[in-house]
Amino acid sequence: MKAGIVGLPNVGKSTLFNAMTCSKTAQAANYPFCTIEPNEGVVSVPDDRLTRISKYIVPKRIVPTAVRLVDIAGIVKGASEGAGLGNKFLSHIREVDTIIQVVRCFEDEEIIHVAGRVDPASDMETVEIELMLADIQTLDNALPRAERAAKGGDKEAVLRAEVVRQCRAHLATDRPLRTLKLDPTEVKAVSSFGLLTAKPILYVANVEEADLAGQGPLVQQARAAADAAGAGLVTVCARLEAEFAELDEADRPEMLAAVGLTEPALPVLARAIYRALGLHSYFTAGVQEVRAWPIPIGGATAPQAAGVIHSDFEKGFIRAEVYTLPDLEKHGSEKEIRQAGKLRVEGKTYVMQDGDICHFLFNT
Secondary structure, three states: OEEEEEOOOOOOHHHHHHHHOOOOOOOOOOOOOOOOOOEEEEEEOOOHHHHHHHOOOOOOEEEOOEEEEEEOOOOOOOHHHOOOOHHHHHHHHHOOOEEEEEEEEOOOOOOOOOOOOOOHHHHHHHHHHHHHHHHHHHHHHHHHHHHHHHOOOOHHHHHHHHHHHHHHHHHOOOOOHHHOOOOHHHHHHOHHHOOHHHOOEEEEEEEOHHHOOOOOHHHHHHHHHHHHOOOEEEEEOHHHHHHHHHOOHHHHHHHHHHOOOOOOOHHHHHHHHHHHOOEEEEEEEOOOEEEEEEEEOOOOEHHHHHHHHOHHHHHOEEEEEEEOHHHHHHHOOHHHHHHOOOOEEEOOOOEOOOOOEEEEEEOO
16 A cells, blocks of 8 residues: 655655655755656554564564555646646556645745745645545546446446546535545445545644644644644654664664654654554564564454465465463463463454454465
8 A cells, every 4th residue: 555745845745755765865956846756665664562572472573564655746736737747746646545745834945835935724725625626627527427337227337427426516515535425335436536535644744843842833723724624643854854864773862862852753654654544453473573464444354364464364264363462461472371261263254453463374
C-alpha cells in the first residue's frame, strides 16, 4: 500500500520525504513544480513491541513493517483544469491509497508561497477543492457510460450507475467523498475510478523550530481545519528532521536534547501514516527473526493474515497458535505460556487482533 505526500508547492514535501526515507539527495529548488516525476521510498514503522518481544525471544534480526511513500509534486489552484502540471500530478494521486497533505505552518520570507501569504486553512481548502473538482470531472465523464451499460439490466452495471450518481450528488454539497457512507459493494462498484477524495487523509503541519510543540497560531488554525474534516494532524519540523536524518545514530541524542526533544517526530508520523492506511500489526517470533506483519484494522482472518507471509500459508492453513505480549512478559517464554494454558489454538474464522503473536500451522 502507498501513501502519497501532497500539498501546495514549497511547503516542505520533498524535505519531509527525504528525511523519512533517509534520502541524502540535494534539496529541491525553491520554486513551484521542482518535483516533476513522483519519487518513491520505503519507510519502516517503529514499534516498541518488537523490542519487548525480543527480550524474551532473542532473534538474529528484528524486522518492522514498512510503508511505501510517494512524493508528489505541488498542487496549485486550478490543477483540476490543468494549471501547473495539474492533471499529471492528480493522476499520480489516483495511484496511492492514502493522502498525506503537508501544510505550511511557518513564516519565511526567503521561501516563496504561491498565494503570497501563509494561511494553512486556506491551503488545505485549496487542495481539497482541486481534488473534489477532479472527482467531479471523473464522475461526469463516467456517468453516461455507466447509464448506457445499466440499460442492459446487468445488476453490477445498474449499481455502478447509481453509485456514480450518488457520489456526484454528494460532491455537489461541497463535501469530499470520504464523508459519504458506502457499503463494501458500493465502494467496489466505483473503485476503478480512483476517486481522490474517497481516499483517507492525514495532515502534517510543517512548523518552524521555535514551535516544535505545535502551539503557535498557524498550527492551531491547521488543527481546527483538520478537526472539522474529521482527519488527524501530526506536527513536524521537516527541516530539523532532515538534519536528524543526516546524523549518525550515535550523534542524534545530543542534537535532540539541544532542541528539547527526546525523540524525532518522524516515528510518530510513520505510525500515523500506517494507521491512516488502515493497518495494524501482528507478530511472528523465533530465533531467526521477530517480525511485524501488516493486516487491515478491523478484519483479517487467521488464514488471510498467514497469506501476508506467503500465499501458500493461506491456501494450506490448518490452525494458528496465538498468545499476547502481556502473557509473554508475565510468563517469560512460549513454553511457560503453553504450560499456563494461555496459548490459544485458533481456526479459520478467527479474526486477528493488533499485537497477536502467533505461529501458523499449514500444509502444502
